[in-house]
Amino acid sequence: MIARPVLATVVAAGLATALSAGPAHAQTVRPVFGPAGFAGVKLGVSAKAAKAGGKIRLKMAGGPGCSGWDLKAYPTGRDSVGLYISKKRGVAVIFAPKGVKTKEGIGLGSTYKQIKKAYPKVKKAASGYPYVTVPGNPKAYYSFLIGKGKVYEMALGLHTQDCVN
Secondary structure, eight states: OOHHHHHHHHHHHHHHHHHHHGGGGOOOOOOOOOSSEETTEETTOOHHHHHHTTOEEEEEOOTTTEEEEEETTBOOOTTOOSEEEETTTEEEEEEOOTTOBOTTSOBTTOOHHHHHHHOTTOEEOTTSOEEEEETTEEEEEEEEEEETTEEEEEEEEETTOOSOO
16 A cells, blocks of 8 residues: 555656656757758659658759759758759759758868868868768768858768769
């Protein structure tokens, strides 16, 4: 007979603790940018497969080569796109929206010093912008456009992509 009140006290104490923790534990979790894709869209999948997932919408018809799309959960401004899909390569390049980061913690606003620390094998393209093969995905790269000392655009792309330079 004693076990029941003790159990009730323990359960009540546990419930009170859980309730007092409340919303502090409920945080918005952003998906990780890379290594194989972002927000349910994978690099290399065809336009048909990417559309079937229901996570993208056409923004700019592509003529013979590539078309521009937006991630429905992360729409871009009027004159930009969230990703490019190549007729030959499928999803070729995905651009990082604000607030997301790579598994290594790099995102918009990061510095070159932070990139170098996260990716010691980072290289500079002929344009001067840093890029690195994605850890865990040798078919892909991250590229970083830096201005005023901080990343203002970041992309995840296939090394074989044929949409952007």
